[in-house]
Amino acid sequence: MSKTQIESICSSLLQELEVIWDEVGETETEREKILIEIEDECREVYIRKVEKVKEERVQLRQDIVDSEAKVVAICSAMEEPSSLGRQHQSDQSGRRSLKEELVKILQKLEDMEKRKAERKDQFIQVIKDIKCVKDEINGESDETCSSDFSVDESDLSLRKLEELHRELYTLQEQKRNRMKQIQDHLRTLESLCSVLGLDFQETVTKIHPSLIESEGSRSISNETLDKLASSVNQWHETKIQRMQELQDLVTTMLEFWNLMDTPAEEQQKFINVSCNIAATVSEITKPNSLSTDLLKEVHSHKLQNYIFSTFSLLNDCVPVKKVKEELCRLEELKWSKMKELVLKKRSELEEICRRTHIVLEEQDISVENVIKAIESGDVNPENILEEIEYRAGKVKEEAxxxxxxxxxxxxxxxxxxxxxxxxxxxxxxxxxxxxxxxxxxxxxxxxxxxxxxxxxxxxxxxxxxxxxxxxxxxxxxxxxxxxxxxxxxxxxxxxxxxxxxxxxxxxxxxxxxxxxxxxxxxxxxxxxxxxxxxxxxxxxxxxxxxxxxxxxxxxxxxxxxxxx
Structure with missing residues (x-):
């Protein structure tokens, strides 16, 4: 209803009231009094309406301020410009109402809250990935990866998100390196187990059960990596020890073969062992080439076995007397060769002492004592040989x-x-x-x-x-x-x-x-x-x-x- 219509209605009502007063015969004083009351009531109605409208205006302005503050806070957290200053200038130049301004700001706020929620989800995902990788490295439970994560909403900037992405990339690179290390260790350990005759799966399971599974689900924790590296070093040292032991045995066995003129067909049984006499650690790769069973077999291959295996090739009709005579001859030959070998080793020990200016004080292994002990048969030449080699090793270590x-x-x-x-x-x-x-x-x-x-x-x-x-x-x-x-x-x-x-x-x-x-x-x-x-x-x-x-x-x- 327009202002003119209101004035027209009020004028017609006032005229109607004048007609009624004339019929009633109302005095001028009463008429003035009633008109004053009508004016007061109208004024009060106007005042109430104006106050109500003012309150609504204040509320609108407060809503606008609050909404603007939220927009500014979100933009600040995301380090983005709010563009509200330019919007106010355009609103003033275009004389936009408060309600229109509030609607505009609420639309801006809704858009920013949506973007904030999306950015927050990105933060949560990155933080979750970082936490999961850290847990894998530290060997903690995977349950934490599925739990809720709190995000600092005061800083949701792209700069902060980029920092988290860089941290995640660094951790993922570390994880890839660890997986590569574990894969390399496992390949080395598998090769060592094959050479040493060990059960690879059993050995790996003792370190961590996940290592026998697919590559993606393997444990990459510090503890697992340390245990795996320690196991590789341990079995590598074992390989070196067994290789040295085997080479010493093969060297002794070759000396026995030379002493006894062992036939080639008899030596053929240990050809796979004797071929490693000069091999390095990295060159020994055949399965079970350093197994405990093989070492026991070489240990048990004594000189006496060679002698009897040689006679087993003879015809059954050979007289026992000749066999005994041949055994005696071979026994004498063995002692003679052993004496030569002991004296040779003794000379080598003296040469080492001479070069290193060490005085050999052990009278029990002097040349005279060694010859007497061998000729009397009181001491086994093999024992003397072992003693000389042991002391030679000690002298070399001291040298x-x-x-x-x-x-x-x-x-x-x-x-x-x-x-x-x-x-x-x-x-x-x-x-x-x-x-x-x-x-x-x-x-x-x-x-x-x-x-x-x-x-x-x-x-x-x-x-x-x-x-x-x-x-x-x-x-x-x-x-x-x-x-x-x-x-x-x-x-x-x-x-x-x-x-x-x-x-x-x-x-x-x-x-x-x-x-x-x-x-x-x-x-x-x-x-x-x-x-x-x-x-x-x-x-x-x-x-x-x-x-x-x-x-x-x-x-x-x-x-x-x-x-x-």
Whole structure:
């Protein structure tokens, strides 16, 4: 209803009221009073309506503000522009009503909430995938992958989502690497089990039952990976031990074959074993080639079996007497060959000791004792052979720990030789006379002086190395039976005494005015090397050790008493 219509209705009603008042005879005072009441009532109605409309306007504006705040919060969480400022400017220029504005904002809010829900689902999926991969790596239960995940709704930006995707990619890459490691370990373990004659599935099941299943459902936890790697290392060490054991057995078996002239057809039974005598660990790949059954079979293949298997090829009509005679002959041949082998091994042990300057003190395996024991039959030559090989192994092991010190000792001894030569050269009054080869001698003297100047540092470094070695081994470092540390300390003391004596004599000559520049340029006299004995002016001597006949034994030292 328009404003004109309202005014027309009010005017007609007022006229009708005037007619009624005229008929009734209402006074002017009453008429004025009633009109005032009508005006007051109309005013109150207008006021109530205006207040109600104002409240609705306030509510609309509040709804708009709240909706805008929600839109801004969602856009902020998603790090996207809200575009509400531009919308307000367009609303003011177009004079859009509050209701229209509210409808527009509610549509925007609904769209943003929908996008927020989609973004949140993306976050939940990525976080769930991350959690599942972490659980697989840490070996935790898979039940957590199906549980609900809480998401921080204050940050749903694409930047944060990209960070989570990168984290997921890193974890998935780690998972792929772990699966590849496990696959490689399983292939290696399967090869080891095949060579060692083990049940692959049983071995893998003990580590983790899932490893025998398909690749996708295998455990990739740290614990499983560590156990698998440990198992591979353990069986690899076992393979090395068995290979060495088998090669030792095959070596002994070949020696027995050579001793007994075993026929080729008899040797053919162990051709698959003997072919691995020089093989490396990686070259032994045939199934059961290092199984315990095979090792037992080789162990049980004794020399006596060869003898009887040889006679089994003879005709049944061979007289027993001839068989016994042949057995006696072979037995004597065996002992003779064994004695030769023992003496050969003993010589090899002595050669190792000679090269490493270790004195062999075991009298029970000396050449004389070994021959007597074998000839008397009191000791089995095989036992003596095993003892010699055991001690040779011990000597080789010790030689490895002595290698660095021995090399430094050799250099020190060579320097001592040059010191001896230089001392004799400086004492030669004709050393500057021109002659055939004199320039070579001068060049050697220059090199000798440079080397002799390094002697104190060489001795100090060698003493330090020996001290550390003796502390670690809790034993003395012996060089051809003599303690090398005492020899070095004695040499250092004697050298210092000679230096002091030389300085004292030079001071005395200076006081007497007898020192010449030529005499003063002479290289300090130092003890001679061990090859000729360390001779000093104080009559203290390092003599060569008499305890060994090795070529290098001349370089070893024994110290005569300095006090008695």
């Amino acid at each position: 490895l720990s002595r290698k660095e010190i021995l090399e430094k000792a050799e250099k020190w001894l060579n320097a001592c030789e040059e010191e001896n030569w230089l001392e004799e050269y400086n004492q030669d009054d004709n050393r500057y006379n021109a002659g055939k080869g004199s320039h070579l001698i001068l060049k050697r003297a220059e090199k000798a002086r440079a080397l002799v100047n390094k002697l104190p540092a060489m001795a100090e470094a060698l003493i330090s190395k020996i001290t550390i070695w003796e502390s670690e081994k809790n034993s003395e470092f012996l060089f051809d039976g003599n303690r090398l540390l005492l020899m070095l300390e004695e040499y250092t003391e004697l050298r210092e005494e000679k230096e002091q004596e030389r300085r004292r004599k030079r001071e005395m000559k200076k006081l007497q005015g007898q020192v010449t520049p030529e005499q003063d340029k002479g290289t300090p006299k130092r003890p001679q090397s061990a090859k000729k004995g360390l001779r000093v002016s104080t009559n203290k001597t390092f003599a060569s050790s008499p305890q060994t006949d090795s070529p290098r034994s001349a370089k070893s030292f024994t110290t005569q008493s300095r006090y008695g």
